[in-house]
Amino acid sequence: MTVERIKVSDGEAGPYGVTVGPDGAIWYTLVHAGEIGRLAADGTVTGYGLGAPECGPSVITAGPDGALWFTRMRDHRIGRIGTDGTERSFALPGEGAGPYGITAGPDGALWFTELSADRIGRITVDGEVTEYPLPVTGGFPSMIAAGPDGALWFTLNQADAVGRITVEGEVTIHPLPTTGTAPVGIASGADGALWFVGIGAGLVGRIEVDGKVTEYPLPDRAARPHAITADPDGRLWFTEWGAGRIGSLGPGGDYRSHELPVSGAEPHGIVVGQDGAVYAALEIGEIARLAR
Template sequence: MSLRRHQTSLMGGITALTLTLLAGCTPAPPPINHQGSVVAQGLNGPQGVYVGSDGAVWIADSGTGGPNSFTTPAGPGSTDPTVNMYGNTARIIRVNAQGAATTVATLTSVAGAEGPEGASRLAELGGKLYISTGHWGDGASIAQLPQTSVLLRLDDSGVTQIANAWTFEAAQNPDGQEKDSHAYGLAAGPDGQLWMTDAGANDLLRVNPATGEITLVTVFDNLPNDNPGPGIPPTSQAVPTGIAFLNDGAAYVSLLPGFPFTPGSSKVVRVASDGTQTDWATGLTMTTDLTTGPDGNLYAVQLGLFGGQGFTPNTGSVVRLKAGGVKETLLTGLDTPTSVAFNQKGDAFISVGGAAAPGTGKVLRWDGLTSKSPVAASD
């Protein structure tokens, strides 16, 4: 990922920014207003959490790269190519009702100058589990690695590739910018199809789970930056992250605009069946996920606040979004949260440490979060 354009990596570059700049952050961390219980720990950049129909908690973990290497061209402001290390260190983890965690699959993880990327998100459709995973861009010194920017299915026979988002991006490049693909947000749609955001290609895709056919739903245009100046581009790529559905047939997509990660520049857009986009909730900050709770409201995850010195520690949050764009903050003081999932009782499972040091990631549980009163609300 370019730290200026935020286009080749979603969380990998944010991880690197955190680790290199965190020491310079001076603000004191705000208190955590609710104390969650630990479901899983020792994770390496967890990106996705999902509660299965059987009540098991599934986790998508980025991994730590590996012993093999390839190079990619120099990015903006650099003359040296990047050496990327890769291996099968990304994980899909299942935590059963008794709390026992089992790694059920290992996937490709790629670690470059801006951190590791591997498994992204999980969704269930027709009793089968699907996984979005990996990132791939133009100009690598080798052909596309397995399990990089693809959609996988996990069942008793193992992992099977269903669709290849990078192949789609390389052939069509819908946004007309650098060819780059990061299969990220994933949800089962009311139409029986899988819906996926490509955070590198800046588009929303629909995937037929039976055939693997990919259909473009819409492209998200770059968003203007306020007060662009030296080192600040006039626009940032939209970077779509989470996907959720209400009862109106439309898809709701969270956008995490790139550098300079201006507070309040993130938003949720409503995408109608014909691809028409409408702002639905604005004034959010670095929104990494969007989920429909069992109460019928949308819930957004905000990664944290990014300023002149980097990330302010423990500024991530979870926000309930109501009709009319009303925002109610439920949890604050979280360490770079990336994803939220609910069981039918309204208990929340949140992956944290998604942009933190390897081994520090966790999944935490907050009982009855959908019934909690907000700690802050705004129009």
């Protein structure tokens, strides 16, 4: 597998979240610089300042309105940026929310986690916010993904659990079998299940919509897997933040390691592009492109 390194910022800015935009480009957050970036298919890099360098843009996703939506973890806002670079943001009603994960829901709204407040939030494309408290304290709701069952699924990093919330706000918590799993990334797979990574236990997990969990321990339990995504063929791709590499897992559990040709890469967000390649955000100021 060929790995291409694309410089998108200086090493202090930190590409963190990454997604595919409605324009086919790769969009990413620069968490330490308060910017959103765009990587075009021809390699052109464009940066968009948010007017708030300390706002901490974290996770980004394509919205149902043709724009990109992202969390601003440090100033407790949800941001929106059009493909033309036009940006606005929306304050959250609760204090100290720490919004982090975000995804488009099946109801035409965006759903997000409130890392510091034990809540799940919903925001319409017009900016109307609804918050749903979770039945856990200090759970650290982290990433969130739309499930195949019409609900939203999210990880509870400090509760060693995966949660499910319906679009009506009904919450179910599924405890994980391994203590210290500390799940972060979660994604829908091609097999009708949700897949997550446990940064604390060095494993990849599969959870069915009825809550049944299957775990796949990684060869390197200290790899600290962080984010995960699925390709159309059913293979799961994830960043191994602690090991500085990309891992992948087939639906049957076969593991492959993909080394990054640089030390201290700190890979975080990951996505499969429209060109079929895998893109990972490296906090050293680069986007890695892995041609499958």
